[in-house]
Amino acid sequence: MTSTPYTVADVMTRKVIAVTPSTGFKDIAAAMKRWKVTALPVIEGEGRVVGLVSEADLLPKEEFHESGPGLIEQMRRLGETAKAGSTQAEGLMTSPAVTIRPDATLPRAARLMADRHIKRLPVVDADGTLQGIVSRADLLKVFLxxxxxxxxxxxxxxxxxxxxxxxxxxxxxxxxxxxxxxxxxxxx
Known part of the structure; x- marks a missing residue:
């Protein structure tokens, strides 16, 4: 048994499906369905995380499909209406991504998720390179x-x-x- 608190590295998923900023909307949606995930880190270069695209980021395209928002609604929801018109990850993603280091404790990860109202965190090294992803469900593994x-x-x-x-x-x-x-x- 470990004598130190559990860390993100102890529970994170190490094999992560990621996309690049130029990945198209349909490819993102297909990857989410194929791999049964609800979000994908967006990486560039040697794996540096630049954003995260989630189901919530994709929904405005469907929401505004039948009729676009009125002028007041557009002004109130600028980010979402911009995403509705985007066709690639770079316009759909939430950026910068909220990330965490592998040596962070589980309580720190849980607080960060709660404070930011997010369901998962890309795990990155000191250079911002993707190492894994940790979800709320992963944090609960220690209770099993x-x-x-x-x-x-x-x-x-x-x-x-x-x-x-x-x-x-x-x-x-x-x-x-x-x-x-x-x-x-x-x-x-």
């Missing part, structure tokens, strides 16, 4: 550990540190993800 795995981690990261000489006499029980007992047995 077995009770025995959790008990083992508590014994190793907490009990052994607090009771280096007597850690074997400390009972730890985990039930449905909750440490329910931690009892020190004293010698009589």
């Amino acid at each position: 550990r077995t009770d025995e795995d959790l008990a083992s981690e508590i014994r190793h990261t907490v009990v052994e540190r607090l009771f280096p000489l007597s850690h074997k006499s400390v009972a730890v029980t985990v039930d449905q993800g909750i440490a329910t007992t931690g009892q020190v047995r004293t010698a009589t």
Whole structure:
């Protein structure tokens, strides 16, 4: 077990489908359907992330398909009406992309997603090169550990540190993800 907090690198998806700024609307929609994803990082050069295109970025094209917005609506929703007329990722994407580093903790990633109201983060190295992607579902993976795995981690990261000489006499029980007992047995 690890004695440090879980990081984005521990739970992120490493194989990521990405597009370039010149990728067309239909190719983006087809890639999302084929790979069963709801967003794609937009990369250029050697994989540097320049944006993210999501289903939400594609929807204005359908929304304004039958009739364009009136002048007041256009002014109020400039970004969305511009996206409705775009045919390539560079005009559809949200840029700059909100990204995170692989060594960031899971609470940091969760806070960033909550603060920015986003569902996923491209994971980049110091140069901004795509390393993976982390979603809200990925952040929840740590809660899928077995009770025995959790008990083992508590014994190793907490009990052994607090009771280096007597850690074997400390009972730890985990039930449905909750440490329910931690009892020190004293010698009589």
